[in-house]
Amino acid sequence: MTEPSRTRRMTGVGMVLVFVYGILALAATGRSTVQILRDFDEAPLAYSLSAVAAVVYILATLALMFAKSRVWYRIAWVSVVFELVGVVVVGTLSIAAPELFQHATVWSLYGSGYFWVPLVLPFFGIWWLVVHHGPSRVPAEQAVPVEQTR
Structure with missing residues (x-):
């Protein structure tokens, strides 16, 4: 059995x-960590939202990579859309x-900071997912078919 050719992700x-x-x-x-450690009691909502944004960006980065x-394609969609709504x-x-x-x-003032x-x-994330990673381009996760022997 030959190994399929590898393409760059x-x-x-x-x-x-x-x-x-x-x-x-x-x-x-970095921002949310400093805010939470130093001044969380001053603005718990704002600093918690910064932490949520950080998690979303980490997740989106990984999901777009994979x-x-x-x-991962679904996770990428969820994280990018969540980011946009946020x-x-x-x-x-x-x-x-x-x-x-x-x-x-x-995300304050639409990310003006x-x-x-x-x-x-x-x-751009949504555009890239649609154009370069549409459902027809993402392989279905299925078991490797067992070769029939004669």
């Missing part, structure tokens, strides 16, 4: 996308009800 835009998600994951993790599997909801609330977010989160990358990034 990502090239070009996919590598840049994962790299940016990874940087954002590190930034959000999106060739159906499970940044839109928190961004809108930080404008409409600023008393809720007297301390900034990663990160040059609006948190607002733009999920759109």
Whole structure:
């Protein structure tokens, strides 16, 4: 039995996308860790949301890296859509009800503290999942068929 040819998981835009998600994951993790350790009692909602954002970015980074599997493909969709909803909801609330977010989160003001990358990034993530990893491109997870012997 011959081994199937190996193809690179990502090239070009996919590598840049994962790299940016990874940087954002590190930034959000660092920010939320410092906020929680130093000043959690000042803004528990805002700092907890920063921690949630960090987890979402870590998960999205991993899921986009391994999106060739159906499970990781689904996780990528959930994490990227959750990120988009989070940044839109928190961004809108930080404008409409600023008393809720007297301390900034990663997603406050639509991610303005990160040059609006948190607002733009999920759109690129969704585009990449649709164009480069659509359902027809993700192999079905199934058992390896047993070869029939004669």
